[in-house]
Amino acid sequence: MEKTVNQKAWFLVLPVLVLVAFSAVIPLMTVVNYSVQDSFGNNQFFWAGLTWFEELLEDDRMWGALQRQLIFSGIILAIEIPLGILVALSMPKKGVWVSVCLVLMALPLLIPWNVVGTIWQVFGRVDIGLLGGTLAALGIDYNYTQDPFDAWITVIVMDVWHWTSLVALLAYAGLQSIPQAYYQAAKIDQASRWAVFRYIELPKMAGVLLIAVLLRFMDSFMIYTEPFVVTGGGPGSSTTFLSIDLVKMALGQFDLGPAAAFSIMYFLVILLISWVFYTVMTNLDKREGR
Amino acid sequence: MAKITLSNLAHSYFPKPTSEEDWALKEMNHVWNDGEAYALLGASGCGKSTLLNIISGLLEPSEGQILFGDTDVTHMTTTERNIAQVFQFPVVYDTMTVRENLAFPLKNRGAPADYIRQRVQTIGQMIGMEVELDHRARGLTADAKQKISLGRGMVREDVNAILFDEPLTVIDPHMKWALRTQLKELHQQFGHTMIYVTHDQTEALTFADKVVVMYDGRVVQMGTPEELFETPEHTFVGYFIGSPGMNVLRARVEGRRAALDNGEIGLAGAYPALDGKVEIGVRPEFVRLTDAPDGLPVNVRRVEDVGRHKIVRADYFGSPINVIVPEGHEIGADMTRVLFDPAHVNVYQNDWRVAPTGQEAA
Numbered sequence: 001m002e003k004t005v006n007q008k009a010w011f012l013v014l015p016v017l018v019l020v021a022f023s024a025v026i027p028l029m030t031v032v033n034y035s036v037q038d039s040f041g042n043n044q045f046f047w048a049g050l051t052w053f054e055e056l057l058e059d060d061r062m063w064g065a066l067q068r069q070l071i072f073s074g075i076i077l078a079i080e081i082p083l084g085i086l087v088a089l090s091m092p093k094k095g096v097w098v099s100v101c102l103v104l105m106a107l108p109l110l111i112p113w114n115v116v117g118t119i120w121q122v123f124g125r126v127d128i129g130l131l132g133g134t135l136a137a138l139g140i141d142y143n144y145t146q147d148p149f150d151a152w153i154t155v156i157v158m159d160v161w162h163w164t165s166l167v168a169l170l171a172y173a174g175l176q177s178i179p180q181a182y183y184q185a186a187k188i189d190q191a192s193r194w195a196v197f198r199y200i201e202l203p204k205m206a207g208v209l210l211i212a213v214l215l216r217f218m219d220s221f222m223i224y225t226e227p228f229v230v231t232g233g234g235p236g237s238s239t240t241f242l243s244i245d246l247v248k249m250a251l252g253q254f255d256l257g258p259a260a261a262f263s264i265m266y267f268l269v270i271l272l273i274s275w276v277f278y279t280v281m282t283n284l285d286k287r288e289g290r
Numbered sequence: 291m292a293k294i295t296l297s298n299l300a301h302s303y304f305p306k307p308t309s310e311e312d313w314a315l316k317e318m319n320h321v322w323n324d325g326e327a328y329a330l331l332g333a334s335g336c337g338k339s340t341l342l343n344i345i346s347g348l349l350e351p352s353e354g355q356i357l358f359g360d361t362d363v364t365h366m367t368t369t370e371r372n373i374a375q376v377f378q379f380p381v382v383y384d385t386m387t388v389r390e391n392l393a394f395p396l397k398n399r400g401a402p403a404d405y406i407r408q409r410v411q412t413i414g415q416m417i418g419m420e421v422e423l424d425h426r427a428r429g430l431t432a433d434a435k436q437k438i439s440l441g442r443g444m445v446r447e448d449v450n451a452i453l454f455d456e457p458l459t460v461i462d463p464h465m466k467w468a469l470r471t472q473l474k475e476l477h478q479q480f481g482h483t484m485i486y487v488t489h490d491q492t493e494a495l496t497f498a499d500k501v502v503v504m505y506d507g508r509v510v511q512m513g514t515p516e517e518l519f520e521t522p523e524h525t526f527v528g529y530f531i532g533s534p535g536m537n538v539l540r541a542r543v544e545g546r547r548a549a550l551d552n553g554e555i556g557l558a559g560a561y562p563a564l565d566g567k568v569e570i571g572v573r574p575e576f577v578r579l580t581d582a583p584d585g586l587p588v589n590v591r592r593v594e595d596v597g598r599h600k601i602v603r604a605d606y607f608g609s610p611i612n613v614i615v616p617e618g619h620e621i622g623a624d625m626t627r628v629l630f631d632p633a634h635v636n637v638y639q640n641d642w643r644v645a646p647t648g649q650e651a652a
Contacts, residue, residue, distance in 0.1 A: 184348050185368070185381040203385045
């Protein structure tokens with residue numbers, strides 16, 4: 001059959017192109033534009049080439065922040081994914097308690113990030129905070145404003161409190177979609193609890209877990225508000241993560257060029273690691289599917 | 291292996307059943323003999339699967355007891371009962387290979403590796419998947435997966451019974467027939483008690499020694515295919531088994547005569563005076579189309595030629611009557627009357643068959 005050639009159809013794609021241009025391409029290009037220029041204010045710009053990128057690669061401050069960020073995301077995933085699955089497994093499958101659990105689980109997700117930060121900031125204070133005060137009364141030396149280790153613990157516990165629900169809810173949705181016959185068959189086959197998890201629940205949850213890992217990785221890698229409110233990146237720079245460093249650079253020091261180069265690097269790292277996660281997890285899936 | 295006894299068994303999915311309708315299974319007493327193949331037949335929602343799950347121990351009955359041999363297993367788990375069950379839709383362990391899937395029930399029970407290997411090979415051959423044994427189960431088609439489920443159900447040799455819950459629903463017709471034959475062979479070979487749930491009468495009649503017909507939470511009849519055909523105990527059995535089903539007509543029965551709306555027929559036995567809803571039932575196979583003046587006048591609507599015989603769809607004063615005319619018999623234009631074979635006319639009171647009081651010749 002002869003196909004009619006009508007190039008005018010391209011106009012139908014135009015609205016999408018315009019939307020994407022305004023929402024993503026143009027802002028990103030602005031950043032690219034800044035990253036290759038230098039400015040001393042007054043809207044005067046000078047061509048800088050790749051200087052900022054070269055400097056960035058030799059910048060210990062950036063490498064330190066990146067390292068802290070990777071460790072932070074690693075710890076967050078290592079805690080929240082297994083914990084979320086565990087919570088989902090122990091949630092009731094039916095009955096009135098399902099809604100109660102779901103609402104309770106969703107509560108932390110509904111709290112604005114800076115409020116979460118404020119809650120934990122106060123909660124952990126040694127003088128008036130419930131947590132800090134209790135720990136002090138028990139004779140435990142805890143002070144997140146002075147001890148880097150305590151600061152890390154606080155930020156991690158806060159993130160676990162805030163976000164494990166998300167993993168749990170996703171995993172719960174995955175679990176709920178498993179037909180009852182699988183559990184019945186497992187009973188008939190005399191499968192152990194562990195075997196049921198390993199051979200039924202985990203494979204059936206793989207899809208949602210991939211989403212959970214990606215979401216939690218990206219969010220934890222971009223974390224800004226909560227640690228900023230609680231520790232302000234301190235003590236010293238011990239909890240200064242990439243985004244905190246970036247904001248300091250861009251808005252505190254108004255180094256637009258280096259900050260733009262930093263942003264692009266930041267964006268590429270997230271993209272790269274997400275791609276690695278995605279590829280590895282879908283390949284695992286495929287290999288098992290053969 | 292053991293005889294299965296259901297004693298005053300009843301089940302309701304409601305915690306406090308109040309009316310008759312709340313009971314998914316009405317009180318029943320039945321004995322299922324050791325080593326027989328049973329087909330549990332009935333329309334959807336009649337309680338077949340509920341009964342099956344109670345026997346396998348996935349469901350605990352609200353009332354009554356279930357015994358394997360002389361042991362009360364009512365509160366025992368599936369594991370303790372040592373039962374195999376195959377479900378309607380394929381259940382396979384996606385991440386395992388076909389071999390691992392088949393070996394799983396044996397491995398969980400700690401069977402020796404040599405035995406497992408040899409047994410899995412046998413079962414693999416039986417379900418026709420020996421070449422695919424090392425494939426992952428995930429990528430397989432639905433009917434291949436269901437064959438794995440069947441294989442997993444048959445892999446243990448020492449089970450008390452094997453239960454099948456409409457296992458061939460997803461299998462294509464050709465394979466269905468082959469698998470059913472294999473199940474039958476397997477039954478003859480090992481003599482497991484098998485219970486096979488289905489709503490397909492052909493499947494039930496070809497598979498089973500005894501067919502158990504369920505209707506509305508009750509077992510209405512348990513018998514050989516012949517018994518179900520010759521003497522349906524309930525009008526539902528008459529309708530459900532046979533193609534087309536039994537003709538049922540309202541009647542007044544007295545002694546050896548049954549008075550219909552506009553006529554009378556003779557019965558093979560004598561009956562007491564019956565009240566309530568009284569009907570006679572006669573299978574289309576035992577109805578003869580005739581031009582003899584003593585037949586009941588009918589209005590022939592159409593004739594269907596189904597190959598081996600013809601089905602005549604007729605109408606007797608508003609009630610449909612089907613007649614099966616064997617191959618080679620001509621149907622004349624003046625054949626507008628039907629005769630019933632008195633020996634095969636059953637009498638029903640409120641849907642249940644009434645046995646004649648005397649069988650002496652008329």
